[in-house]
Amino acid sequence: MNLTLMVKLHPTPEQTTALLETMERFNSACNFVAETAFRERTANKIRLQKIVYYDIRERFSLPAQMAVRVISKVAEAYKRDKSKQPVFREHGAIVYDQRVLSWKGLDRVSILTLRGRQVIPIVLGGYQKARLDRIRGQADLIYRDGTFYLAVVVEVPEPPPLQPDDWLGVDLGIVNIATDSDGDTYSGGHLNGLRKRHTKLRRRLQAKGTKSARRLLKKRRRKERRFAADVNHRIAKRLVAKAQGTGRGIALEDLKGIRERITVQKAQRRTQHSWAFHQLRSFIEYKARLFGVPVVLVDPRNTSRTCPACGLVDKRNRPTQASFQCVGCGFAGPADTIAAGNIARRAAVNQPHAAGDSA
Template identity: 45%
Template sequence: MKLVVQVKLLPTPEQAAALEATLHACNQAADHASTIAYESGVHSRNDLQKAVYAELKARFRLSAQPAVRAVKKVVDAYTTLRANLKAGNLGPAGSKRHRKAVGSPITFRPLAAQPFDDRCLSWQYDARTVSIWTVTGRLRGIAFAASPDQLKTLTAHRKGESDLLFRGGKWFLVATCEVPEPDAYEPVDFIGVDRGIVNLATTSDDTNYQGRRLSRYRRWQARKRAELQAKQTRSANRRLARRAKKEQRHATHTNHVISKEIVAVAQRTGRGIAVEALDGIRERVRLRRDQRATLSSWPFHQLGHHLAYKARRAGVPFLEVDAAYTSQRCPRCGHTEKANRPTRDHFSCRWCGLGGPADLVAGVNVRDRARSAWAFVTMPVAPAPTRA
């Protein structure tokens, strides 16, 4: 499986200036290649490379591999655009958003990330330095900071491209690692995980990961953003920029902690993990205006992603099951009715009288559906009858 490891670069002021000039040159070259691709309609990597390769090298002072990487970045951007248009993510053909997307060439920020392969970038793990190509020449001995786990993963599994990026006034390298994936074991049972807003995750074991602390933190961040935005000063804008990713990092850390604990329990007990398939939930539900910000910032997708990749890395079976009526179905008698959930927190079956926390009942229903799905998937196929 593919993992990414992000390390922080520690360049000197002279090295940082060379890296900045390199990103500017690569993104200017990408803008030029994008304009050629848009005007000529050439989106094939080989054809576009033939059309712009020599000019990118001469005009923007790029060597061979950075020029090739710039062309590939442009081709990938147009491939993503076509996929979004086909999926309807940019609205119908006549909408303003659709016209804006197709009405001009794709452009790249001056300091947008630039991929480098092993011909342009080399790692010295023992010294914790990298050597990288720049428009001013090869820079050697750029120090980087990494944790022992990151360094171990890089040394053993790094393979492919590494992206150079500048974010928040700091330099980073994001390396791709090919980590071997162990075979999933045969689970003795499943842990059902119900994801929510008030309770971020509730398992069928009645382990509850509450989201009140994260909600309070987000409300506090929203108030601070509103105060800074009301000032409308340069200083306030700089502070807003510094705080831009802080809330996201906090939510990501919370999801990492929750998912790591659930996967550890599943691995220790020989069980699998099952979650609800919540794709498209934001488009399906209708909310009051005061609820929209809460749902749009709900990190349920990230929690599911963390559970999935951590489970794969540990060899824990992972399933997504149908989310329909998991909070309204009685796990004992199967009766399903909206009235079974009289309040957000409580479940009470109108048929058999089973009661309990609504999120726990949903987790049990997810577990039961995973049991049925796993039994169906692993069911031996009967041989086809033969004619005499």
């Protein structure tokens, strides 16, 4: 399977300037080409190349390889959403292939900039060193919070999946991002607080409606996403490590088709979280594969309303969001843990289908 490594660059101040200048020029060229793509209504690389290639070379003095990259970046962005002209941030990523980037051993990389090729020190962790020889083709140059990274895709062998004795059920929620069937909760720390603050700020900025307000808003959104992604990585890692350490597979709710069943109001509430949920699920599935932990998806219906003691399914078993109390037998406990337990039990009794097959 493929894994993305983030390799940190340690450029000199001069190299930093060269890299930033290259990114800025690259992305202005992208915005220029985006205009043409949108005007001509074309996401076709060959067609775009015919129209803009010489213009890009001339106006932006970009090397040939980069001009080609500009065109493909724009074509891909426009293809994703043809309703609007794509806009590129001044420090958006540049894709480098082997012709313009080469690894010099384990401690340096040579990379093309507008000031020629720069040989820049890199620092690799042991984990990264072991995988660097598996790098496939291209790398994305990324600038984030004042640091440059190369995001590279490496291929790592997949271990054979273990034969689980049992299942660790995982319920995904909003207050606790995840709860497992052992009763452990995985919270997002101050993620929800950050979201609330962000919602307030968004209202204020949207009311303002100025260009700088919009820019600030975008920046905040990116920051929030990065933070949420980091939280999700850590939660997925802990869950997979726990399942592996206890010889269990992971059971999740199969949320395909659930959208038709939920009400509009719920759907709206869910939107802002659905992206994060989807990401957490995919991180869990991905890390599980990496460690040979099987993942199964179970039918999500009534997992939070079913009594694990007597089997009674009743809406009233959930007197509050956080608590479960069976109206039949009186069995009570934290709602999330009970839902996670139901998920684990379903995985054990059902004919499970592996997550990887249905994706």
